[in-house]
Amino acid sequence: MRTSWDIFCHVIDNYGDAGVCWRLARQLAVEYDAEVRLWVDDPETLARLCALVPSEISGDTPRLIDGVWVHYWSSTWRNVVPADVVIEAFACQLPLDYLAAMAERSRPSLWLNLEYLSAEEWVAGCHGLPSLQQNGLQKYFFFPGFSPETGGLLREADLVKRRTEFQQSECAKIQFLRSLGVEVAAESALVSLFCYDSPALGQWLDAVSEGEVKRHFLVPAGRVVADVCRWLGRETYELGEPYQRGNVCIQFIPFLSQRDYDLLLWSCDFNVVRGEDSFVRAQWAAKPFLWHIYPQQEGAHFPKLDAFLHCYTEGLSADLKAAVVGSWRAWNAGVLPADMQGQLFAGGAELMGHSARWCARLEGQNNLAESLVQFYQNWV
Missing domain, CATH: 3.40.50 (Rossmann fold)
Incomplete structure (x- = not known):
């Protein structure tokens, strides 16, 4: 039965x-x-x-x-x-x-x-x-x-196989992004931004816009949209319309179904996520990410954040571990250290490899x- x-x-x-x-x-x-x-x-x-x-x-x-x-x-x-x-x-x-x-x-x-x-x-x-x-x-x-x-953790039986096949197909990625009205310049890094509202967001976008690397942000409908609009100096926005400021291009996209949100995470070079569900799915994407943990009164969420960072950063070089821990804690405290952009996007190939190894460890x-x-x- x-x-x-x-x-x-x-x-x-x-x-x-x-x-x-x-x-x-x-x-x-x-x-x-x-x-x-x-x-x-x-x-x-x-x-x-x-x-x-x-x-x-x-x-x-x-x-x-x-x-x-x-x-x-x-x-x-x-x-x-x-x-x-x-x-x-x-x-x-x-x-x-x-x-x-x-x-x-x-x-x-x-x-x-x-x-x-x-x-x-x-x-x-x-x-x-x-x-x-x-x-x-x-x-x-x-x-x-x-x-x-x-x-x-929640993981469908075919999840890693589907993700691997998608990430190995540039055509699949382009088709998915085009379905959202997104065209990404070859020299731009793609970043998804799905987080809670944060007093540090505007300062961080300032720093990124003045940086050397071009970054294309995709912002699904959610709580952070109002903060992004304020940074752009706009009261409203058009879905799919690219807004450029310095080396930052921002596009607002619709709220996505769970299936399409997975595809978004798999498509991006870096993912800013929140809460629990998107946090877990970012780890299965095997890409570098930043977790905006659900904030609790009197900083009760920080022991939970620190416990995950202790596990997640195991095996990183000392400098990269310090950068990841520093940027995550600063973001969740709503403050911006002097080199938030450098810390947050630090690591390059080392962090990419670490993200894949972490995913494989969880899969076991x-x-x-x-x-x-x-x-x-x-x-x-």
Whole structure:
């Protein structure tokens, strides 16, 4: 019999929650023949990731998309039969009626709290630990991560193969960029910019525009667009229109589906990413990147940033490691060191090679969907 899975997703304020849940749901359905329902409370956000119209997801009627039954999780909950495996993504609260029904099943549901991604040392020790709940069920904490002792990262079975084939085909890259209305001069380095708003952005673009290397920035719709417009001295912008200032060319492009966003990351020489989903996909692109971590009060995000940098920069030369760590910490602190451009784009061939080796290292461990399936099989 097919295993049934319910994934509950509460979208907070960006695309990472829905992005992670959608990728996971789709992979479980396609690669593991699971019967998957994805319950999401923000159909508009999910629709943009799937390149659908929001009305196609909202309402009482579920929609079958890529093998996943997508349900609108509204405040008026209707009773349903719980699945074999229930994933409470990022500590969202399950409906009370659903919790009661989980405990009443002849074989109780496996209840998993899928946590946020972190490279901190304590994660491996907490991964897979149970917590007894008031209804008598055990809830297990499941941590994605960067070591074999964690649940790993989301990675479709054919992802690396597809990326390699795309990156080896200059024709495929040109065709994709042209579909966005983008033509890149041969001497320009291509940079994607998908980050949170930052007080350092304008100063950094100033430095890059005055640098020796021409850089072509592609800016998908998102929070950073307003900052870029201010730097250009514009109140509005036209999609696809190239705006030149010094050695910087900027083009605003539409918000991309997950599939096309992967192609964007694979096409660029450098990627500025944010949150969790785009952060992971940048690593699978095997290209140098900068992570704009989700900011938390009182700098609570910096230990998480430093933990990843400790892992990621292992094996780099001392000078390049200092440049990467310095530029990442400065960016996330909203300040600009004297040589932000030089630090951020430092490394050249060394950083390119390091990015490929880091990707290969991650590929050697279980992917997140595989780890979840194995955990369920062991639990049964």
